[in-house]
Amino acid sequence: GRLEIDGNRDGMIIGGVWGDAGWQISAYGFRVINVKRIDISNIHSHHHCLDGVYIAGYNTSTPDIRDSSISGSIRNIVSTHNSRQAASLTGGQGLSFYDCTFDKTGMPEFSVRSTPMQNLDIEGEVSDVTHIAFYNCYFGDTPTVSLAADVAYAKNIKFYNCRVINSLGSTIWVNKPQFKFFDCYFNGFTEKQHTTNIEEDRTTYVRCEFTDDPAVNPNYKHTGYLINSWGANPLLIDCTISMYKSGWIAD
Secondary structure, eight states: OOEEEEOOGGGOOOOSOOSSSSOOOOOOSEEEESOSEEEEEEEEEESOSSEEEEEEOOOOSSTTSOOTTOEEEEEEEEEESOSSEEEEEEEEESEEEESOEEEOOSOTTOSSOOTTOEEEEEEEEEEEEEEEEEESOEEOOOSSEEEEEEEEEEEEEEEESOEEEEEEEEEEEEOSSOEEEESOEEEEEBOBOOOOSOGGGSOEEESOEEEOOTTTOTTOOOOSEEEEOTTOOOEEESOEEEOSSOOEEEO
């Protein structure tokens, strides 16, 4: 079956501002912390005052060494119209996400919203985040960044056949090592990449497409950079770049 979790944000009576930025009300869709084996599927989590999905899986004191006893499968999750994040990944290793949708986070018309307002925030605040994979996932609109990794320990994250389409903010901001994208599609402004002199740590794109095609992203209005990688050295292998409105690529 399928579980729907409706946070009823717009039906709540909410008091004054609390938290470090806007309203940070402890109202999650579902939250998993320090679990060694995770199996979650077929959930629609929406209209929550904080995050639709919060996952902090288990990790060890040697996070870069893959531990086969730790694993997780997250399938067919739809997390939309939430106030802070569609999904926060704040710890764990060995997790695989399949066919998930993370969209419409912190939109300007929401009654309650707070930063970072990202569709996916990878941030190792509970434990380190390592050996993670996303397959056939979609990351959509948000005023900030659709897919972000900029705080705490995160390493060795892979994306396969994923789509990132953002008309309001940026598609991705990845400032951590060993983020690799295979056969992915980016429509909108691609912003931050990891800066490193270590070859294996470079942000890497293989057979990916970067574009601002209005047929797919009609509300996109950015006319500056399509890709801004100043100061970084991402690796693009057999990728396609198609510009319609944007005028610049910086590397």
